[in-house]
Amino acid sequence: MVNLIRKYGRILRAPENFLQPELIAEMQRGQLDETRRGFLRKSFLAAGASLAAGTALARSAAAIGADGDPNILALPEHSRTLGKPVAANPYGVPSAHETNLLRRESPGLTRVSAASVAFTPLQGLFGIITPSGLHFERHHQGWHDIDPGKHRLMINGMVKRQKVYTMDDLMRMPSVSRMHFIECGANTAMEWGNVAVPSVQYSHGMLSCSEFTGVPLSVLLEDCGFDKHNARVVLAEGADGSSMTRTIPIDRALDDVLVAWGMNGEMLRPENGYPLRLVVPGVQGVSWVKWLRRIEVGDKPYASKDEAIHYMDAMPDGSYRQYTSIQECKSVITSPSAGQALLDTGFYNITGLAWSGRGKIKRVDVSVDGGKNWRTARLETPVLSKCLTRFNIDWEWSGNPAVLQSRAIDDTGYVQPKINELRAVRGTRSIYHNNAIQSWQVAQTGEVSNVQVY
Amino acid sequence: MVNLIRKYGRILRAPENFLQPELIAEMQRGQLDETRRGFLRKSFLAAGASLAAGTALARSAAAIGADGDPNILALPEHSRTLGKPVAANPYGVPSAHETNLLRRESPGLTRVSAASVAFTPLQGLFGIITPSGLHFERHHQGWHDIDPGKHRLMINGMVKRQKVYTMDDLMRMPSVSRMHFIECGANTAMEWGNVAVPSVQYSHGMLSCSEFTGVPLSVLLEDCGFDKHNARVVLAEGADGSSMTRTIPIDRALDDVLVAWGMNGEMLRPENGYPLRLVVPGVQGVSWVKWLRRIEVGDKPYASKDEAIHYMDAMPDGSYRQYTSIQECKSVITSPSAGQALLDTGFYNITGLAWSGRGKIKRVDVSVDGGKNWRTARLETPVLSKCLTRFNIDWEWSGNPAVLQSRAIDDTGYVQPKINELRAVRGTRSIYHNNAIQSWQVAQTGEVSNVQVY
Known part of the structure; x- marks a missing residue:
């Protein structure tokens, strides 16, 4: 040992x-x-x-x-x-x-690795910034390293002036920088059933957080003279081969959406959409269209393949909820977490992440006895809207079995649900939007594993 | 073209x-x-x-x-x-x-590259987070990739219990995460004279900003039972071959100093002190001792070689100011900046960084006419204490010559000085702590260069 x-x-x-x-x-x-x-x-x-x-x-x-x-x-x-x-x-x-701390593909999750996931190793990370080299990947047709000198963004549809922007055009515009989390809508998908994946990297690792820099989409829509009376949505389209398109309501598009080139101080990484991606704070990752090449202004949702076949919530009555895109309030303890081992009794710093697509995290409670008793964790600053928040809390491990849980509350008052509460409404057929409380069991040997506690 | x-x-x-x-x-x-x-x-x-x-x-x-x-x-x-x-x-x-955006050594600045500087390419960065791969480097005896399994931190001197901590011991302790800038005390040194270095990378590039994670030094000092009645300072010592030691007043050591292992979410990079460095918010970089192996509690300043020969402010009367360590309020426009070229008239987003070792940035003003007229820039959020703040302001370039300047004000009310105001007090013999307003001249051709405007 x-x-x-x-x-x-x-x-x-x-x-x-x-x-x-x-x-x-x-x-x-x-x-x-x-x-x-x-x-x-x-x-x-x-x-x-x-x-x-x-x-x-x-x-x-x-x-x-x-x-x-x-x-x-x-x-x-x-x-x-x-x-x-x-x-x-x-x-x-x-x-x-x-060299152990890498993003990792879950073998067999999809048929080809170009349409798969590489998860962020949350168990070994600190603070809220995800190193860009460890930002999670989710591609539908693989990734490319596009020449920014040749890349263009077109804005068309219900606009007075259709325009095509070069990267130079965009990067001269008024820009803003903001820290936001991005989470795939299918993060924690396996936990809908009783398939307890063996580490937080695989259960919650489609989650990253960066400082993004770009021009507000509202500035571009104004520049093109979009139809303020009739526009209801925009469609965002990526330049890769997957024909990825996503509908975004116009009020959201005019609010805090960015057409971004910067991530954590430098240009986006190729796997994350270089040279241009959409940043849609609080919304599931699939809408943050990578290698963004076109925005079309329209008057109704487009019901594209990634809105009408995938990324819909299967409900217990057999229906599907469409256009559910907000990532609700959620948290997870990243250490100690499944796959790790406590090699001694005594003091441990329990640490984890909390986030909400609705705003700021107000409070995080932690239980070490499977939800019977809760204590409030310390939140690290800054606590920002639609951004990861790091929490820490002291714990003295006696050597007896324990079940560690965290429960986040956002500034709307929403409380992260237990898995059985979520299943009571949503059933177990879903893939998407599982924001339930996560349980990690500490065995007497010190081994930590993924369990479901109701 | x-x-x-x-x-x-x-x-x-x-x-x-x-x-x-x-x-x-x-x-x-x-x-x-x-x-x-x-x-x-x-x-x-x-x-x-x-x-x-x-x-x-x-x-x-x-x-x-x-x-x-x-x-x-x-x-x-x-x-x-x-x-x-x-x-x-x-x-x-x-x-x-x-691949153009790299940290770069300034050839000839020092005799050997193991005791030199590699500057952060500020001209190409966005937001406030410096990508860890582009964090500036300043070594006194080169860098090593130390095995964390063998690394130890000793605390000795005026303590009840002398202790030696493993990395495992430290990383189990209560940790905090905070975003702070680090600036070498000799940043912008060449501007004391009239040597206008040709880009912001070389004039201001000994400046970076990261989210650091570690245990507060106060926790360790308490753990060792330091002498609360007689302790006046701590001495921090690095494990490299340069015998780097720095004195830190005890009140500062107990305030916001961290013994840090995390930087931007992952372990420190080897060039930045892996596996352990001191984080001394607001204070010049030399005190952020890398490869930290020892903290000694004492009752008087140590006047080590890096406090008695180097890192002192040469004053006009021939005397030297010792132990001046706070990085005063400062700002710089990072783009447009010297070495860049404006290839067209019209709209530009002037962007830059502001920071203060005393607290938060309250306001940044920008002039495009060499200080005759000033407009207040937009500050990007979050605005954090002892952290970089990104500012942006719109500018329409007419094609005529212009002189771009930024002037920061911190929440103590301190206003960043002009270079002649600073020289009136400090003379021109100094190397350290030049926080003067920086001027970039835009020629009619669009070329931007470093000038001194009084």
Whole structure:
């Protein structure tokens, strides 16, 4: 187990493969208990000793002791040598020790990987900003790296002046920057049934949050002289081969929708729509059309294939709810979460994310006993509208089994429902818009798993 | 010029080499005027025509016309083919069209590149979050990728319990996430004299902003039982070979200082101190000790080499101000900025950054006539304490020469000074803490350059 801890860096973070056979085997052999007793003590002693060789440290380190390893008197190489120069990586990359933290496809979820999902590894992330390299991916026909010099945005339909904009045209316009979450409407889809997927990466990882920069769609619609009396919707169309089109009500289009080129300070990544995507705050990801090439102003919903066949809520009476696009208030504990293991009793920082497509998060409550008792978590600032909010709360683990849950409340007063409350209205046939409370079970061994608690 | 526009993607952004000889030559040959007349019209027609082939577009595109190019009737390849699969890059990278936007070393600034600077390309960034791959670098002995499993933090000195923490120990503690700017005390150093460096990347690029996650230093000091009656300072020490140590007053250490492992949602990058660095909000970058391995509690400033030889303000009377660490209120227009070129008259979005080590930005004013007249810019939200604030303001360029300036005011009421006001107090011998108003001159040709306006 000590080797595994070294290999994976930290106690809590999920190993490369959460079903890593050697991890399970070690646990089953009961080495966990040995680790609990021995690891902290050993590492404490070794650390004190290796630090002792630094002259600046000698005075105080002497009080800490050494364990007799002949090598520990040498300073580590990085304290004795000249390191790498600046701009060794003109565009930097993560540490070689962090190669486990990747977006991952769920094998077999779809027939081809060009029309699939790669999930964000929420279990290893901090704060609210998702690193752009780990932003989730959902493509319908694969992704391309489009030449921005050749890309165009057309605005047509019920407008006085049909226009085609170059990227240069758009990037000269008044721009705004805003932080928003994006969540696929099918996030947490498997939890409608009793299929408990084995980690938060796969249960909730179609969720990311970035600072987006672009021109308000309202500015472009004004520029084209849209028909204020008759326009009811806009249709957004992507430039990839999937014929992706989505209808957006005109009042929303004029409110906070952006035609965005910037994400987390730089240009969008190709997988996220470079050079241009729609940002539709609070609305499911499919409407945030990537590689945006056209906006058509119309007077009725278009009922496109992605609105009439997919992305509809199957209801228990056999009907389908269409055009349900707002991502309702939701939260999830990202650590400890399924696939991780607590290697010791004592203090843990329970941390997670909360969000609402209706506005700001007002409060997050956390339970460690499956919903019997709740305590209010600390919210990290800033708390922004239609943006992820990070919460943290202290927890002392006694070593007994526990069920961890979080429950978010937004500033409309809406309370995140339990899974059975949601099923009572929505049934179990749906794929989309599951915002139920998530339960993680901590076993006596420290293993954390995905369970459904009613 | 059209080729150059294609090559660099957008009109405003600085080309790879801002002194690109062919760009200057083309400008001098007067091709700018031809471009102004012809480019937008040409690209408009070509775009309308190429879009016309898409069936979904045929109806409206027919009204836009075509220019006879036989290739334009084909849909672009990315609209006809299957793209790349999800997780093709499990850790994503920028578009191949964005390879110009890199952090860059200023050749000759220091004797060796391991003790140098790589600047953030502010001219091409949006919003307030700096992509971690473009975070500026300033090393004193190069950088290393330290194994977090072996890294330790010791706390010693005036404490009841000297302790050595593993990364696992630290990451189990109560953590907070906060967005803060970091600026090197020597940022904009060359502007003390009349050496106008040729782009905002080199004049202001030792500036970045991230969401940091870590444990408050106050929690660790409490954990070790620091001497509340006699402690006056802490000393922070890095694990690289430069023997970097910095003194921090105890009241600041107990206020908002973090021992951080997270940056923009993931672990720190190696160049930025992985796995552990100090975050000292509002204070110059040198105190944000990277690869943090030790905190010593003491009762007087340590006057370490980086406090007694370097990082002191040379005053006009020959004396030196020591321990000046707060980064005072400052701002800069990032676009248009030196090294860029305006290729057309008309509307531009002037955009830039403002920040204060004392608190929040209250207001940013912008002048386009060298400080004679000022207008108040729009501030993007969120406006956070000791964090970058993005500002934007509309500007119609007539084609006449202009001098662009921004002036920030923070919530203490402090107003960013002019360079001659700063020099009247500080002289011209200093390297550090130049927070003067920056001037960019727009020539009639559209070329933007760095000038000093008094």
